Amino acid sequence: MTKTLAIGGYMKIDEQALRTDLDAVMASSLDSALALDDAERDQISAIAYMGHAAFGPEQMDAFPNLGLIANFGVGYDAIDVAAATARDIAVTNTPDVLNDDVADLAVAMLLMQGRRMRQGDAHVRSGAWAEGESFPLNRKMSGGKAGILGLGRIGHEIAERLEAFKMDVHYWSRSEKDTPGWDYHADPVDLARAVDFLVVSLVGGPETENMVDARILEALGENGVLINISRGSTVDEGALLDALEAGKLAGAGLDVFEGEPKVNPRFHALDNVVLQPHQGSGTVATRAAMGQLQRDNIAAFLAGRDLLTRVN
Amino acid sequence: MTKTLAIGGYMKIDEQALRTDLDAVMASSLDSALALDDAERDQISAIAYMGHAAFGPEQMDAFPNLGLIANFGVGYDAIDVAAATARDIAVTNTPDVLNDDVADLAVAMLLMQGRRMRQGDAHVRSGAWAEGESFPLNRKMSGGKAGILGLGRIGHEIAERLEAFKMDVHYWSRSEKDTPGWDYHADPVDLARAVDFLVVSLVGGPETENMVDARILEALGENGVLINISRGSTVDEGALLDALEAGKLAGAGLDVFEGEPKVNPRFHALDNVVLQPHQGSGTVATRAAMGQLQRDNIAAFLAGRDLLTRVN
Numbered sequence: 001m002t003k004t005l006a007i008g009g010y011m012k013i014d015e016q017a018l019r020t021d022l023d024a025v026m027a028s029s030l031d032s033a034l035a036l037d038d039a040e041r042d043q044i045s046a047i048a049y050m051g052h053a054a055f056g057p058e059q060m061d062a063f064p065n066l067g068l069i070a071n072f073g074v075g076y077d078a079i080d081v082a083a084a085t086a087r088d089i090a091v092t093n094t095p096d097v098l099n100d101d102v103a104d105l106a107v108a109m110l111l112m113q114g115r116r117m118r119q120g121d122a123h124v125r126s127g128a129w130a131e132g133e134s135f136p137l138n139r140k141m142s143g144g145k146a147g148i149l150g151l152g153r154i155g156h157e158i159a160e161r162l163e164a165f166k167m168d169v170h171y172w173s174r175s176e177k178d179t180p181g182w183d184y185h186a187d188p189v190d191l192a193r194a195v196d197f198l199v200v201s202l203v204g205g206p207e208t209e210n211m212v213d214a215r216i217l218e219a220l221g222e223n224g225v226l227i228n229i230s231r232g233s234t235v236d237e238g239a240l241l242d243a244l245e246a247g248k249l250a251g252a253g254l255d256v257f258e259g260e261p262k263v264n265p266r267f268h269a270l271d272n273v274v275l276q277p278h279q280g281s282g283t284v285a286t287r288a289a290m291g292q293l294q295r296d297n298i299a300a301f302l303a304g305r306d307l308l309t310r311v312n
Numbered sequence: 313m314t315k316t317l318a319i320g321g322y323m324k325i326d327e328q329a330l331r332t333d334l335d336a337v338m339a340s341s342l343d344s345a346l347a348l349d350d351a352e353r354d355q356i357s358a359i360a361y362m363g364h365a366a367f368g369p370e371q372m373d374a375f376p377n378l379g380l381i382a383n384f385g386v387g388y389d390a391i392d393v394a395a396a397t398a399r400d401i402a403v404t405n406t407p408d409v410l411n412d413d414v415a416d417l418a419v420a421m422l423l424m425q426g427r428r429m430r431q432g433d434a435h436v437r438s439g440a441w442a443e444g445e446s447f448p449l450n451r452k453m454s455g456g457k458a459g460i461l462g463l464g465r466i467g468h469e470i471a472e473r474l475e476a477f478k479m480d481v482h483y484w485s486r487s488e489k490d491t492p493g494w495d496y497h498a499d500p501v502d503l504a505r506a507v508d509f510l511v512v513s514l515v516g517g518p519e520t521e522n523m524v525d526a527r528i529l530e531a532l533g534e535n536g537v538l539i540n541i542s543r544g545s546t547v548d549e550g551a552l553l554d555a556l557e558a559g560k561l562a563g564a565g566l567d568v569f570e571g572e573p574k575v576n577p578r579f580h581a582l583d584n585v586v587l588q589p590h591q592g593s594g595t596v597a598t599r600a601a602m603g604q605l606q607r608d609n610i611a612a613f614l615a616g617r618d619l620l621t622r623v624n
Binding site: 009011100101103104105107108109111112115117118120121123124125127129130132134135137138139140141142143160161163164165166260261262263265267268274275276277279282283284285286287 | 321323412413415416417419420421423424427429430432433435436437439441442444446447449450451452453454455472473475476477478572573574575577579580586587588589591594595596597598599
């Protein structure tokens with residue numbers, strides 16, 4: 001009667017747990033879930049959701065007995081939470097368990113870009129170094145000025161790591177926070193102007209769409225580096241590509257893109273960027289913890305207990 | 313009468329300063345310095361040395377009035393310090409100014425190897441990601457166990473950074489140090505057995521030659537990763553290559569190699585290593601600071617003042 005539907009491309013181990021622990025029906029995408037017949041959709045009371053396809057009012061109404069959408073991931077911008085709330089549908093996500101991994105990747109992209117380590121590796125592998133070709137000097141990273149745009153849990157983790165590199169930490173957030181000596185900037189443009197490295201750790205969704213615009217990139221300047229581990233939507237990619245191609249920005253490290261995985265091919269040709277395939281939380285341990293938290297939320301819902309990480 | 317000779321491939325800005333500030337004679341290598349005629353060599357009282365060619369008794373005796381060898385770099389294993397001391401030749405190096413850069417690169421190699429970021433970048437650039445090919449999950453780095461082999465100034469800097477990644481820090485050093493909760497291991501093999509990631513920050517020279525041998529690599533094990541930012545001589549490269557090729561070690565991040573820059577081509581084919589062209593101190597700011605410290609030592613020597621960073 002009450003059934004769980006799991007939507008998305010789950011790891012084998014998660015698919016097995018979804019089937020075994022929750023007797024879940026599997027659908028590879030939201031579209032294929034919507035293609036189930038009416039009788040099947042009527043039975044669904046909980047959805048385990050993994051994906052970036054928009055899950056809005058129309059999709060919700062296709063499941064008349066839906067009471068929970070349990071998102072796999074901390075960012076739930078694909079889900080129209082207001083529409084869910086209006087329909088008495090709870091939404092949960094998987095926060096915190098992925099903070100370390102995402103912060104690790106942000107710091108690693110920053111160092112890899114600054115020290116040109118992709119190029120360094122190629123210089124050795126190609127034999128150029130062995131043939132006596134010297135590798136250009138790079139940029140000193142420790143002691144720089146770092147800005148965190150969006151000081152949530154992940155932003156905090158990034159800032160704490162950068163402090164160990166003796167960086168001055170600056171940040172913008174919707175409100176000033178109680179932080180250990182980090183400089184608050186009420187205006188993101190002021191933040192960009194104050195720092196060498198700007199790390200975007202905003203939430204996704206309409207309120208932050210294209211927040212990193214041409215003005216912020218100009219303020220960051222020709223010695224500035226942009227790191228984005230949040231959502232592709234937070235950055236005006238056209239403005240970013242223009243700045244990178246024109247040398248008006250020193251470089252970028254990007255784990256997320258507009259319309260990913262279909263990355264704008266203009267990025268492919270750039271030497272001053274580090275590109276990653278949205279693998280911020282992409283470790284075996286963390287994905288397992290995310291899957292467990294998603295299933296724990298569904299189990300709590302099915303048992304009538306309090307949800308662990310509800311967002312509405 | 314007392315002249316300075318600068319040996320090595322200096323940056324333009326350093327060459328200019330050596331000529332202007334110290335009226336130095338330039339030689340591109342130790343061999344070409346030795347090829348100067350007797351009268352010229354007799355005049356030399358101070359040598360600014362940059363290079364890895366062995367500077368031993370025979371070379372020293374070619375400069376009968378030599379009183380100082382000022383090395384560019386913290387590692388002075390190319391210079392036979394005992395032979396210098398026996399000849400009343402002072403030796404200086406350029407410590408501390410490069411600690412941050414080397415530590416940054418060590419941590420960056422560790423993260424880049426673990427999160428497979430070279431491969432991630434290639435996955436995006438090749439278009440594989442856009443075509444729907446998923447990128448494999450990687451290894452969680454934060455929270456791991458890190459071992460520092462050789463807890464000098466650079467080892468300290470590395471350990472402090474890794475603590476910000478919530479790693480447990482273990483170390484070996486010739487003697488136990490007063491550290492903030494780091495675990496001392498009196499035996500390097502025990503250290504390797506206790507950790508996931510082993511960072512080599514030993515001094516070079518005969519006493520540490522091939523110190524990281526097959527036994528240590530076996531203790532580090534198939535989930536272990538070796539990082540070396542010290543000298544190629546500290547690691548038994550044949551044993552390392554065997555272990556990497558056989559999957560008996562998870563991976564490595566190497567900035568230094570035996571016989572560099574002629575890197576063993578067996579490394580080129582390995583996917584589980586990050587290779588860097590000995591660029592630990594290779595930033596514009598740090599190389600400038602190293603050059604300044606080298607020249608400051610020579611200026612102090614010529615003026616009869618105390619040397620700044622004497623090693624003998």
